[in-house]
Amino acid sequence: MKVLAPLMLAGAASAHTIFTSLEVGGVNYGTGNGVRVPSYNGPIEDVTSNSLACNGPPNPTSPTNTVITVQAGQNVTAIWRYMLSTTGTSPNDIMDSSHKGPTLAYLKKVNDARTDSGVGGGWFKIQHEGFDGTTWGTERVIYGQGRHNIKIPECIEPGQYLLRAEMIALHGAGNYPGAQFYMECAQINVVGGTGTKKPSNTVSFPGAYKGTDPGVKISIWWPPVTNYVIPGPDVFQC
Ligand SMILES: *[C@@H]1O[C@H](CO)[C@@H](O)[C@H](O)[C@H]1NC(C)=O
Numbered sequence: 001m002k003v004l005a006p007l008m009l010a011g012a013a014s015a016h017t018i019f020t021s022l023e024v025g026g027v028n029y030g031t032g033n034g035v036r037v038p039s040y041n042g043p044i045e046d047v048t049s050n051s052l053a054c055n056g057p058p059n060p061t062s063p064t065n066t067v068i069t070v071q072a073g074q075n076v077t078a079i080w081r082y083m084l085s086t087t088g089t090s091p092n093d094i095m096d097s098s099h100k101g102p103t104l105a106y107l108k109k110v111n112d113a114r115t116d117s118g119v120g121g122g123w124f125k126i127q128h129e130g131f132d133g134t135t136w137g138t139e140r141v142i143y144g145q146g147r148h149n150i151k152i153p154e155c156i157e158p159g160q161y162l163l164r165a166e167m168i169a170l171h172g173a174g175n176y177p178g179a180q181f182y183m184e185c186a187q188i189n190v191v192g193g194t195g196t197k198k199p200s201n202t203v204s205f206p207g208a209y210k211g212t213d214p215g216v217k218i219s220i221w222w223p224p225v226t227n228y229v230i231p232g233p234d235v236f237q238c
């Protein structure tokens with residue numbers, strides 16, 4: 001523990017993150033436009049909190065009236081920044097490099113993306129990236145200008161969805177609570193697809209994660225991670 005303590009303190013210091021804006025087809029819609037952003041960048045650590053769905057108290061988010069149009073089958077990019085006011089793209093402008101863990105993305109079909117809280121069932125996973133033996137998913141975002149690439153499945157039915165982009169930081173996850181969950185929800189309208197699929201492998205937020213999940217309660221510093229199990233369900237496949 002003597003060796004680990006400085007690392008954990010460094011991680012605890014301040015360097016959190018926010019999914020601040022969504023980029024679609026090369027167009028960035030702007031901070032908080034179509035993405036419900038909090039003013040404070042802190043994590044949620046309680047996996048039973050309603051704030052695990054789309055963030056929320058202790059980090060209340062601002063509503064937005066924008067619903068961003070996305071073509072089914074298109075890739076969108078969640079843009080992560082250290083703070084709402086951070087405009088740079090150096091690694092420290094994204095998230096502290098101690099914040100190693102997976103990236104994930106989920107969709108939930110809703111009647112009105114502007115008003116649906118996101119709390120409850122109906123979420124299906126559309127992307128995740130864990131640890132490949134060398135690099136964590138979050139490191140690709142930290143060293144990739146905060147860009148988190150997410151494919152919207154081509155086969156899902158058109159309509160409004162909440163897009164929940166997430167990064168989990170595991171630097172202090174040896175005990176639960178300890179893992180830091182960072183997530184915001186974008187409001188999107190999926191068009192153009194011929195899809196009709198309603199994914200069956202859905203989960204709830206809160207509910208999808210447990211404090212005992214091997215990907216939530218894990219000491220990543222020692223022993224070396226060999227087979228990281230990403231929390232949540234399998235990725236939905238068309
Ligand atoms: C689209 O996003 C997925 C992740 O959901 C990624 O694996 C893929 O490389 C991306 N494709 C392009 C062309 O960027």
Ligand SMILES: [Cu+2]
Binds near residue numbers: 017099180
């Ligand atoms: Cu942090």
